[in-house]
Amino acid sequence: MxxxxxxxxxxxxxxxxxxxxxxxxxxxxxxxxxxxxxxxxxxxxxxxxxxxxxxxxxxxxxxxxxxxxxxxxxxxxxxxxxxxxxxxxxxxxxxxGSTAAAIDVSAKLSDALPLFIGVIVALALVLLTVAFRSVLVPLKAVLGFLLSIAASLGATVWVFQDGHLADLLDVSSAGPITAFLPVLLIGVLFGLAMDYEVFLVSRMREHYEHTHTRDAAQAITHGMASSGRAITAAALIMVAVFGGFAFNHDPIIKSIGFAFAIGVLIDAFLVRMTLVPAAMALLGRHAWHLPHQLDRITPHVDIEGTNLPHPATDIGKTNTTPPSPQEPRTPAPAAHRD
Structure with a gap:
């Protein structure tokens, strides 16, 4: 037979x-x-x-x-x-049959993927615009996220579909990646990427708003110094967790773990820690500009506490320290008369 x-x-x-x-x-x-x-x-x-x-x-x-x-x-x-x-x-x-069902599921997910990405990008633009009161910062964040997704999917296809590095990762046979991997990767990586973006840029924005000089270059340095180590540690933990699944024997779990690990690695170290500070340095003060018409309709969400009252200076302060209790005086002895 x-x-x-x-x-x-x-x-x-x-x-x-x-x-x-x-x-x-x-x-x-x-x-x-x-x-x-x-x-x-x-x-x-x-x-x-x-x-x-x-x-x-x-x-x-x-x-x-x-x-x-x-x-x-x-x-x-x-x-x-x-x-x-x-x-x-x-x-x-x-x-x-199972083959026909897999084909139908793949077609449905492919049709829904553009709408899924569009909704995520639109929400990210709106929320980041409200948070940072800027147009260029949200655009930069979304473009960086799309770059991370494209690089992660490209690397996954290069390994699991084209067969490169198959011996190193113990890939038994090359074949198309599972249909739900792009949807799953986009959802998880979007959350991590926006977390790293908010951690980093919010510190830059806070320093920029709280200093009288509003030095954009100094704000970038402060943001990197304040959030860089936290982002690095968090990214390394996620890469280690996802990378462990890349050595699983199941090819689906292996491809998912590899895609997640590569995606977090690229987004954290290449996009957020390298391209974001470089883009912010090139934009300078323009990074924090919001057009007047858009500024009127954008809700004011004071994340950095810019509008909080400043502490009063010592000049003109009244001393509110309660007086220390005085010790009772001992009456003077009476004069002796002869």
Missing amino acids: RFGPGFNALLTAVVDASDIPAADREQALAELHTALAKAPGVASVGQPVPNKDSTVVAIPVIPSTGPDDPATSDLVHHLRENKAGIAHAGGTLYIA
């Missing part, structure tokens, strides 16, 4: 024949069987397997390509075009 690459990509054509007249069912299923067998990319079609009353029939279909091959996805869509023929006889055709 010969096994081809499509042996692990078994598809199942399920026909709901309850509305097909009993006298016409055999002919309708025979025509469907012939149409499925003639489809390009089909290696073989098994015999129909009906249920007890022949109202539901399952027909196994073995493609000539593997489950991860794009041609298999095209075949699933092509087989579903036979719905019209069986529907004319009164039946309903479904192309099912």
Whole structure:
């Protein structure tokens, strides 16, 4: 018996024949069987397997390509075009099986991914604009996040899909990454990236607002000195945790751990600790500029405490220290008279 690459990509054509007249069912299923067998990319079609009353029939279909091959996805869509023929006889055709389900899930996630990224980017722009009262700082933060996502996914595809460094990471075979990895990576990495961004930039903003000179370069130095060590320690912990999963035997867990570790490593050390201070230095005072019209409609969220009253100076202060209790005086002895 010969096994081809499509042996692990078994598809199942399920026909709901309850509305097909009993006298016409055999002919309708025979025509469907012939149409499925003639489809390009089909290696073989098994015999129909009906249920007890022949109202539901399952027909196994073995493609000539593997489950991860794009041609298999095209075949699933092509087989579903036979719905019209069986529907004319009164039946309903479904192309099912684990391979077809994985293809459908991947298509749904791919369609939802642009909207998912758009919502995240829009929320980040709005919230960071309110927090830092700036336009360029939120744009810089979002562009850095998108760079981290692109670099992480690119590295994951380079290793697990193209097969580079397969021996080092013990990757048994190269293949497409799992469909839900981009969605999961975007959600987790977005939270970590924005945490690092807020830690770093808020210290810069605080120093910039609280000093009379408003020296942008000095604010960058203060922000790096105040938050750099905390961001570095937090990033190293996350890289160690995620990197441990990269040596798991399961290829899905291995790819997820690798993508997360690379994403945090790039975002923390390349984007937040290198590109963000460089961009802030190039922007200077313009980094904290908010257009007048936008400033009027943006809520004032005083994170740095700029509007808090300053402590009063010692001049003109009244002494509120309670007087120390005086010791009772001893009465002077009376003068002696002769």
